[in-house]
Amino acid sequence: MNDRIAPDQLAPAPRAEERKPAPAPVATRGYIGASIPRANAKRLLEGRGCYTDDIQLPRLAHVVFFRSPHAHARIKRLDLQPARAQPGVIAVFDGRAIAEYCTPWVAVLGHLKGIKSPPQHAVAIERVCWQGEAVAAIVAETRAQGEDALAHVEAEWEELPAVTDMEDALSGRYVIHPDLGDNICFKRELVTENFDAAFAQADLVVEETFGFGRHTGVTLEGRSILADYNAAEHSLTVYHATQAPHMMQDIFSRHLDIPEASVRVICKDVGGSYGIKVHVYPDEMATAAISVMLRRPVKFVADRLESFLTDIHAREHKAKIRLACTKDGRILGFDLDDLTAIGPYSVYPRTSGIEGNQVVNLTGGPYRHKAYRAKMHVVFTNKNVTCQYRAVGHPIAVALTEGIVDLAAAKLGIDPAEFRRRNIIPDDAYPYTFPSGIKFEKLSHEQCLDKLLEAMDYRALRAEQARLRATGVYRGIGLAAMIEVTNPSPAFYGVGGARISAQDGATVRLEPTGMVTCLASVTEQGQGTDAIFVQICATAVGVSVDKVRVMTGDTGVTPYGGGTWASRGAGIGGEAVLQAGKALKSNILDVAAAMLGVDKATLDVRDNAIVDGATGEAKLPLAEVGRVGYFRPDTLPMKFQAELSVTRHYTPREYGFTFTNGIQASLVEVDTDTGFVKLLKHWCVEDCGTVINPILVDEQIRGGIVQGLGAAMLEECVYSPEGQLLNGSLADYLVPMSGDVPDIEVAHVCTPTKQSELGAKGVGEAGTAGAPGAVMNAINDALAPLGARVTDQPFTPERILRALGRI
Amino acid sequence: MKASSFGYARPASLAEAFALLARHGEGAKLLAGGQSLIPSLNMRLAAPELLVDLGALGELEGIAPLGQGLRIGARTRHCEIERSALVAERAPLLAQAAPHIAHVAIRNRGTLGGSLALADPAAEWPACCVALGAQIVIASARGERRVAAEQFFKALYATELAADEILVAVEIPPPAPQARSVFLELARRRGDYAMVGLAAQANRTDGQLRDVRLVFLGVGAIPVLARHAMAAIEGKAADAAAIAAAQHELSKDLSPNGDLYTSAEAKLHLARVLTGRALAALAR
Structure with a gap:
């Protein structure tokens, strides 16, 4: 059989004149605000992407991991020799062998006061602390041979008590890491001076306890790494599906003892990350160490089953919240007590204290109360580790806040939209300092609420709801206002001692033909970073988008930077690209002015040409500047040096975070016989400042909402009391599929940040942040006439039927 | 997730398939649409020594009238049942159930016989066959026999099929006018x-x-x-x-x-x- 296409059957590549012309730039802001199709979409759709697992190197070996079947156990005996004897096996290593080449780590940060965690090794030594923890590595010629050999590892265990319940962990009945004294990784308390008085004078105090399941971010591409150690130069090249190549470069360097400059981290195409791929994974560190040990390239790709056991999990909170208000519906204060469990280790290097910390920072977010008290405990358990996943802490804080706000509104008999209107921070109140201490530059809650109510035709929906209720149809409308942390400054990690860059850089270079190359330190995970950098760069330089090529994800090539996390790519990386592009334009004009013998101020770059700034008359094609700049600089004035390559960096400084805001609404119908919820429609109005590419922004919102809908309705990593993951496959861990997702209407209010010239705020996490709260409120609105209420996510039919008293 | 190594055979006739089953006994596993078997191989939940691919056995395919009833070959795919006018007329229950079976891509490959032989307790076809009073047609080197669907399913993932037998067809009685x-x-x-x-x-x-x-x-x-x-x-x-x-x-x-x-x-x-x-x- 030959299913290859003969060369003469292939359609010829389009000739230059047949290619579609580049879209024309929009009036004054260039391509900013235009929905330009992303350059890499076609390549990926045609199957010409190149992911880490697509890379084949000579002498490539594959590593598989023997993983703990127990949640907590001592390794009594581990015999790897029978596995070593299997066909194709190159080497076998236990934790001690790996530890000789890879030092352990402790994930704490200075600004999270008191956070503690024990040293963690790449491969477990003596003791395992969760089901799925790597216990041994088997290196083989193929992945299949490695998996064959796994069955021949002999291990004996002494099971230890597994702590799997958060409250049990907090009680300290059994301490997982005796050296630490208790199971508390981190705790934080905060109270404003006026707190007691506010609650004492309240007309109404409502209280509720909410539960949030453990989730994981299900990426299309599994975690992947190919480490290639070169003994001749003691250098390491790592092809890595990661969000933060420079962070990983630093970590490989320090833990494998290779000079930083000799470590190069390259990201090929990355198939989705959602925060999953911004952490240090023990099996990936082991893979890099094994490459050093064996002096050959070694690949590890987590399969789906391993991913469920070892990709970071997130959420798992139980929180009690109280709200105090006056009888006319003015919120006086919030009182929070949050408990969250993170598995047996704080995850390196960002720590697992951030999510709980965010819940404390953000709860009550959109409102103008003055009193706040928060208590939060982060505890160790014998389950997989948790860490930062899309919208870190936000979905918890939003659902808590919006759930208790709805309860207060209901008790007072005030419409939930009206109750919010009375309490949101007014649009003219900025800059504003929130009771938790965070500062808002400028938000637009009032405009967003107005726009949302109009978009959904709130009054008509309420009328329809009442009409249908009379016929036994239970529809509910839920609102969730929110704030979102974006564009973080060094206040997020750097001040705590983490070697994580909050600044990003871009190098922009004019090529001899007039093309422009942009090298950026923010990375592409599939979210479209490359596409918006093309737009920003083309706009800044004055060329059409087809002239710009963007390269990211290579520590050997791009400027130093943080990569992709905390909704920072557009706002921070984009500003660096803008400034680099503007500087390049200025340098191009210097060359052109020298060539033309005119004053630089009279010239401009437009549509790939040097033009007279006043008349628009074409003076020189850009390619001519490139030709002279690179090949005939001898024709330029004697002391003049063309600089057609420029690098600029950007760090937000004025505010710790550039907050964004928005509001979501959900319309649901509950089948009160089956407990099934049909999501009928979803709306989101949000304010991410300057919108660079409307389609990409809307799809970020939609994609984020879908992950939030998953949280509300479907997703939960279910563990047995013994610490066994019970639903570690896609057949059992349910993520939303296209047919389960309602239409999502997205609209924007635009309040650019004044911290940067671009004015962009982040947008990647807002959808995930607000959706679960909106859905929860909608379900409870539907159930209200039946006196039922649900507070534990996900809202399974079982939980709804129980709330209804049907079972 | 790589399957452990296994042999593969694609018999050209039922007789050849029976011979393979006789030689390999419990070590052989029949492959029809593969929509459950292949994932279970990759997850190493099953590790047969030989896969006997029924893909070349045209006699196991197709939907045909049987008197006023129906005979549906075991290798008939879910999507063919879903779209069949004859099924809609003579066994509408099957047409009603078909859209509930997984997703289009799976219905395009998965088969009636594969689903019945696997006997997943949450699958649609076994319940439909019992409701319709269908006969399961089973063949082996020893000949052909018919078992009522009601008797075919024995326990969790266990059926009347012996290791040397192949489910070849399902026969559905004619529907009453009402x-x-x-x-x-x-x-x-x-x-x-x-x-x-x-x-x-x-x-x-x-x-x-x-x-x-x-x-x-x-x-x-x-x-x-x-x-x-x-x-x-x-x-x-x-x-x-x-x-x-x-x-x-x-x-x-x-x-x-x-x-x-x-x-x-x-x-x-x-x-x-x-x-x-x-x-x-x-x-x-």
């Missing part, structure tokens, strides 16, 4: 295995339901014929009282186990809800 059917299923996502499902069949004459067959999926190790509930509604008009009586009787028929997300109690409740909806639909 026959009505309804298929209902509750799954948290469309296409998932059912939490609870119900294949229901009855003849409606003079406003009364006769020869009622209520077969549940997802609530036991095998498809469960709800005999007490059936008896409660037999010969009755499906009014509120009769439906309530049938729903009440269900606790004698079903003793479901809870699963990850749904308790036994909830499953029984949902089975009652489906019973009410199905009987109302049959009577309509």
Whole structure:
């Protein structure tokens, strides 16, 4: 059989004149605000992407991991020799062998006061602390041979008590890491001076306890790494599906003892990350160490089953919240007590204290109360580790806040939209300092609420709801206002001692033909970073988008930077690209002015040409500047040096975070016989400042909402009391599929940040942040006439039927 | 997730397939559409020494009239049943159930015989075959035999099939002129295995339901014929009282186990809800 296409059957590549012309730039802001199709979409759709697992190197070996079947156990005996004897096996290593080449780590940060965690090794030594923890590595010629050999590892265990319940962990009945004294990784308390008085004078105090399941971010591409150690130069090249190549470069360097400059981290195409791929994974560190040990390239790709056991999990909170208000519906204060469990280790290097910390920072977010008290405990358990996943802490804080706000509104008999209107921070109140201490530059809650109510035709929906209720149809409308942390400054990690860059850089270079190359330190995970950098760069330089090529994800090539996390790519990386592009334009004009013998101020770059700034008359094609700049600089004035390559960096400084805001609404119908919820429609109005590419922004919102809908309705990593993951496959861990997702209407209010010239705020996490709260409120609105209420996510039919008293 | 190594054979005739089964016994595994088997190989839940691919056996394919009834070859794919005008006319229950089977891509490859032979307790076809009173046609080197669907399913993932036998076809009796059917299923996502499902069949004459067959999926190790509930509604008009009586009787028929997300109690409740909806639909 030959299913290859003969060369003469292939359609010829389009000739230059047949290619579609580049879209024309929009009036004054260039391509900013235009929905330009992303350059890499076609390549990926045609199957010409190149992911880490697509890379084949000579002498490539594959590593598989023997993983703990127990949640907590001592390794009594581990015999790897029978596995070593299997066909194709190159080497076998236990934790001690790996530890000789890879030092352990402790994930704490200075600004999270008191956070503690024990040293963690790449491969477990003596003791395992969760089901799925790597216990041994088997290196083989193929992945299949490695998996064959796994069955021949002999291990004996002494099971230890597994702590799997958060409250049990907090009680300290059994301490997982005796050296630490208790199971508390981190705790934080905060109270404003006026707190007691506010609650004492309240007309109404409502209280509720909410539960949030453990989730994981299900990426299309599994975690992947190919480490290639070169003994001749003691250098390491790592092809890595990661969000933060420079962070990983630093970590490989320090833990494998290779000079930083000799470590190069390259990201090929990355198939989705959602925060999953911004952490240090023990099996990936082991893979890099094994490459050093064996002096050959070694690949590890987590399969789906391993991913469920070892990709970071997130959420798992139980929180009690109280709200105090006056009888006319003015919120006086919030009182929070949050408990969250993170598995047996704080995850390196960002720590697992951030999510709980965010819940404390953000709860009550959109409102103008003055009193706040928060208590939060982060505890160790014998389950997989948790860490930062899309919208870190936000979905918890939003659902808590919006759930208790709805309860207060209901008790007072005030419409939930009206109750919010009375309490949101007014649009003219900025800059504003929130009771938790965070500062808002400028938000637009009032405009967003107005726009949302109009978009959904709130009054008509309420009328329809009442009409249908009379016929036994239970529809509910839920609102969730929110704030979102974006564009973080060094206040997020750097001040705590983490070697994580909050600044990003871009190098922009004019090529001899007039093309422009942009090298950026923010990375592409599939979210479209490359596409918006093309737009920003083309706009800044004055060329059409087809002239710009963007390269990211290579520590050997791009400027130093943080990569992709905390909704920072557009706002921070984009500003660096803008400034680099503007500087390049200025340098191009210097060359052109020298060539033309005119004053630089009279010239401009437009549509790939040097033009007279006043008349628009074409003076020189850009390619001519490139030709002279690179090949005939001898024709330029004697002391003049063309600089057609420029690098600029950007760090937000004025505010710790550039907050964004928005509001979501959900319309649901509950089948009160089956407990099934049909999501009928979803709306989101949000304010991410300057919108660079409307389609990409809307799809970020939609994609984020879908992950939030998953949280509300479907997703939960279910563990047995013994610490066994019970639903570690896609057949059992349910993520939303296209047919389960309602239409999502997205609209924007635009309040650019004044911290940067671009004015962009982040947008990647807002959808995930607000959706679960909106859905929860909608379900409870539907159930209200039946006196039922649900507070534990996900809202399974079982939980709804129980709330209804049907079972 | 790589399958352990296995042999592969693609016999050109049933006789050749029987010979392979005779040689390899329990070590051989029949491959039809592969929609359950291949994932289980990759997850190393199954590690046969030989896969016997039935893909070349054209005689196992196709939907044909059998008298006024139907014969459906074991290798007939779900999508072909879903689209067949003959099935819609003579066994509408199958046409009603087909869209609930997983997703289009899976229906394009998965087969009727594969689903029946695997006997997943939450699958649609086993319950439908029991409801329709179908005969399962089984062949081996020893000859051909027929087993009523009701007797075919023995226990969790266990059937009447011996290691040397191949399920070759399903024969469905002709429908009565007044026959009505309804298929209902509750799954948290469309296409998932059912939490609870119900294949229901009855003849409606003079406003009364006769020869009622209520077969549940997802609530036991095998498809469960709800005999007490059936008896409660037999010969009755499906009014509120009769439906309530049938729903009440269900606790004698079903003793479901809870699963990850749904308790036994909830499953029984949902089975009652489906019973009410199905009987109302049959009577309509």
